[in-house]
Amino acid sequence: MGTVEHTLLRLATAGSVDDGKSTLVGRLLHDCKAILADQIAHVKTVSEARGGDFDFALLTDGLRAEREQGITIDVAYRYFATDKRSFILADCPGHVQYTRNTVTGASTADVVIILVDARHGVLEQTRRHLAVAGLLRVPHVVLAVNKIDLVNYDEAVFKGIAKDVDQLADQLGIADVQAIPVSALVGDNVVERSEQTSWYDGPTLLEFLENASGRIDVSGQPLRFPVQYVIRPQTDDEYRDYRGYTGTVASGTVSVGDPVIVLPAGRRTSIVGIDRAVVTATSTAVAERPSAVAGEAVTVRLADDIDVARGSVIVAADASPGTRRELSATVCWLSERPLTVGARLLIKHTTTTAQAIVTKISGALDLDTLGVIDATGLELNDIGKVQLKIAAPLAADPYTSNNITGSFLLIDAHDGWTLAAGMIDHEEGEPL
Amino acid sequence: MTATIGTPVTALPTLSATIGESVPALVSTEAPANGSTVSELDALESESIFVFREVAAEFERPVILFSGGKDSIVMLHLARKAFAPAGVPFTLLHVDTGHNFTEVLDYRDATVKALGLRLEVASVEDYIADGRLRERSDGTRNPLQTVPLLDAINGHRFDAVFGGGRRDEERARAKERIFSLRDEFGQWDPRNQRPELWSLYNGKHRPGEHVRVFPLSNWTELDIWNYIAREEIALPSIYYAHERDVFERDGMLLAVGPYSQPRPDETVTQRVVRYRTVGDMSCTGAVASTATTPADVIVEVAASELTERGATRADDRVSEAAMEDRKREGYF
Numbered sequence: 001m002g003t004v005e006h007t008l009l010r011l012a013t014a015g016s017v018d019d020g021k022s023t024l025v026g027r028l029l030h031d032c033k034a035i036l037a038d039q040i041a042h043v044k045t046v047s048e049a050r051g052g053d054f055d056f057a058l059l060t061d062g063l064r065a066e067r068e069q070g071i072t073i074d075v076a077y078r079y080f081a082t083d084k085r086s087f088i089l090a091d092c093p094g095h096v097q098y099t100r101n102t103v104t105g106a107s108t109a110d111v112v113i114i115l116v117d118a119r120h121g122v123l124e125q126t127r128r129h130l131a132v133a134g135l136l137r138v139p140h141v142v143l144a145v146n147k148i149d150l151v152n153y154d155e156a157v158f159k160g161i162a163k164d165v166d167q168l169a170d171q172l173g174i175a176d177v178q179a180i181p182v183s184a185l186v187g188d189n190v191v192e193r194s195e196q197t198s199w200y201d202g203p204t205l206l207e208f209l210e211n212a213s214g215r216i217d218v219s220g221q222p223l224r225f226p227v228q229y230v231i232r233p234q235t236d237d238e239y240r241d242y243r244g245y246t247g248t249v250a251s252g253t254v255s256v257g258d259p260v261i262v263l264p265a266g267r268r269t270s271i272v273g274i275d276r277a278v279v280t281a282t283s284t285a286v287a288e289r290p291s292a293v294a295g296e297a298v299t300v301r302l303a304d305d306i307d308v309a310r311g312s313v314i315v316a317a318d319a320s321p322g323t324r325r326e327l328s329a330t331v332c333w334l335s336e337r338p339l340t341v342g343a344r345l346l347i348k349h350t351t352t353t354a355q356a357i358v359t360k361i362s363g364a365l366d367l368d369t370l371g372v373i374d375a376t377g378l379e380l381n382d383i384g385k386v387q388l389k390i391a392a393p394l395a396a397d398p399y400t401s402n403n404i405t406g407s408f409l410l411i412d413a414h415d416g417w418t419l420a421a422g423m424i425d426h427e428e429g430e431p432l
Numbered sequence: 433m434t435a436t437i438g439t440p441v442t443a444l445p446t447l448s449a450t451i452g453e454s455v456p457a458l459v460s461t462e463a464p465a466n467g468s469t470v471s472e473l474d475a476l477e478s479e480s481i482f483v484f485r486e487v488a489a490e491f492e493r494p495v496i497l498f499s500g501g502k503d504s505i506v507m508l509h510l511a512r513k514a515f516a517p518a519g520v521p522f523t524l525l526h527v528d529t530g531h532n533f534t535e536v537l538d539y540r541d542a543t544v545k546a547l548g549l550r551l552e553v554a555s556v557e558d559y560i561a562d563g564r565l566r567e568r569s570d571g572t573r574n575p576l577q578t579v580p581l582l583d584a585i586n587g588h589r590f591d592a593v594f595g596g597g598r599r600d601e602e603r604a605r606a607k608e609r610i611f612s613l614r615d616e617f618g619q620w621d622p623r624n625q626r627p628e629l630w631s632l633y634n635g636k637h638r639p640g641e642h643v644r645v646f647p648l649s650n651w652t653e654l655d656i657w658n659y660i661a662r663e664e665i666a667l668p669s670i671y672y673a674h675e676r677d678v679f680e681r682d683g684m685l686l687a688v689g690p691y692s693q694p695r696p697d698e699t700v701t702q703r704v705v706r707y708r709t710v711g712d713m714s715c716t717g718a719v720a721s722t723a724t725t726p727a728d729v730i731v732e733v734a735a736s737e738l739t740e741r742g743a744t745r746a747d748d749r750v751s752e753a754a755m756e757d758r759k760r761e762g763y764f
Contacts, residue, residue: 088650
């Protein structure tokens with residue numbers, strides 16, 4: 001049984017204001033022929049009504065306020081395909097709520113494209129984007145050194161920026177950064193190889209994207225299966241006594257016969273069936289299958305009639321993470337309401353939502369040094385280290401080994417707002 | 433390809449002056465290779481099933497907006513898969529403009545009956561009949577759906593409302609979350625949306641608020657058709673080529689019917705057409721097509737040089753932010 005073959009690649013863009021991100025996205029979509037005639041006609045009409053040239057940003061800036069103010073406000077999702085694969089692009093704006101948007105886009109991305117203006121080099125925003133990509137462990141980072149035409153295709157400028165970024169990547173634990181000299185405006189090395197950069201022998205942006213490996217294959221890791229919902233048809237047919245636990249395999253492979261532990265109770269049992277739906281126009285049934293891998297939504301049945309509900313996590317019997325009521329974690333603070341020690345919040349972790357108290361704020365990331373500085377609170381866009389006490393036991397893994405059982409949201413208990421994205425540290429704590 | 437997908441749009445702009453000389457041909461005459469594969473569809477299917485299960489577990493009274501259009505049909509199919517062998521634990525809601533295609537209403541009713549589902553209908557016609565809504569001068573009832581929809585949500589105290597909207601459809605929808613909060617007036621505030629990370633969907637809401645849920649967010653029109661083909665999902669017949677009396681207006685082919693009559697200067701011809709989207713008859717155009725199977729449609733959609741809504745929806749042409757404006761007020 002192989003893995004789910006993701007020919008779908010998810011990418012996120014990150015850049016500062018005016019570094020040409022909208023132009024790059026527009027160029028990529030356009031040169032991949034993902035922009036259709038009515039969309040072009042629409043942009044042309046609007047551009048002309050404003051007395052300007054064809055404005056690429058209008059292809060991606062969809063909201064009235066964005067068009068009126070010439071800025072991008074919120075993450076927009078674009079879809080395009082080449083002969084080789086399909087892409088989902090999260091276009092993340094580069095200002096105001098910059099961390100919030102970049103974190104959102106990067107949380108599901110296989111590739112993050114960080115833009116730098118060749119004339120300006122590495123800025124604070126570049127550091128921030130790299131830090132986020134490193135924290136979220138995005139598998140691939142592309143450094144698009146844009147406006148290379150405006151520095152006369154100077155190899156030394158490109159190499160200097162690439163070297164700066166490599167140093168930062170080392171500090172942040174990012175394994176690999178692919179630097180590409182591009183001009184989104186002219187099209188150099190986006191889809192078409194540039195004749196002006198003969199000194200560059202790496203891939204064009206599209207070549208890189210078409211060949212990048214997708215999701216990290218987690219089907220070989222220990223099984224984690226958070227239970228979402230229990231199915232009990234209680235109908236008067238062959239499914240009268242059916243009891244199935246639905247969920248999506250978070251990591252590993254689940255096979256019939258596997259010994260498992262159900263957390264948080266810690267009960268041992270084994271898998272007796274794995275079902276996938278078979279529906280026709282008039283009938284609804286399930287078919288058994290021998291196994292399922294990470295990413296697949298299935299229903300499992302267990303050998304013993306034990307207490308399993310939403311919030312339970314079915315794990316490999318020989319590799320249980322156990323449960324914790326205290327966590328140390330790195331959080332990206334996404335709200336304008338600051339975080340202070342003692343705050344009572346909700347934590348949403350896999351399929352469990354529980355109360356949590358922030359017992360300690362142990363530091364915040366300093367973007368200049370990429371070191372941790374003392375902090376007593378966290379504000380919008382801050383990345384910090386916190387400790388939490390939780391009202392229910394969580395079957396948690398470190399984010400570095402599992403991005404599903406290792407991630408959480410902090411939610412305002414009163415109005416439901418999402419306040420922070422959290423990544424669980426190793427128990428002994430680890431450097432930012 | 434223009435011959436098969438209706439009238440061409442206005443002359444294409446020359447982009448080369450703006451963005452350089454190396455631009456490849458704007459419109460390819462070859463059908464691009466089909467980017468979707470079975471494994472990609474499996475990934476999308478699993479993602480959607482995950483969303484249905486989250487909502488079933490976290491909300492009290494979810495409802496699926498079901499119009500009998502292809503996206504809502506795929507949505508219902510995915511919901512059935514999410515809970516098999518049990519039934520779908522949600523009610524269906526149709527906002528009926530009173531201008532619907534008979535084939536679509538028949539499909540809706542047959543599906544509800546065959547699967548033993550519960551259907552609520554919010555009728556725009558009733559609202560017009562008793563004066564709560566007034567007919568628009570342009571005759572379209574699409575924007576009129578918002579009030580009956582919100583009344584139905586409030587009346588039934590639905591707290592999660594599944595919509596078949598896809599982000600690839602339209603600019604404002606591209607900014608939409610999978611779980612999208614609506615205030616007690618049903619309003620969407622696109623500038624103040626909750627961040628949505630990983631697959632941790634936050635459905636918290638206060639009394640009176642509700643959450644719109646879009647399980648098909650990441651599907652494209654081509655994905656939908658590939659899935660319809662793979663799963664052998666039946667659709668209303670008007671999605672496939674058939675003969676129909678039509679006239680041309682605003683670059684679209686409108687059916688001659690009780691809700692759309694040609695003006696004196698518009699000529700009626702019988703053409704072989706199909707519907708690429710299905711909505712209010714007064715503002716939904718047909719496209720010239722000979723596609724009689726899902727496989728034919730896939731070839732046609734892959735080669736189309738117009739977007740789905742661009743080819744078929746008059747209501748989105750009103751202004752550059754027509755959809756955003758409707759969505760802000762509580763539209764799907």
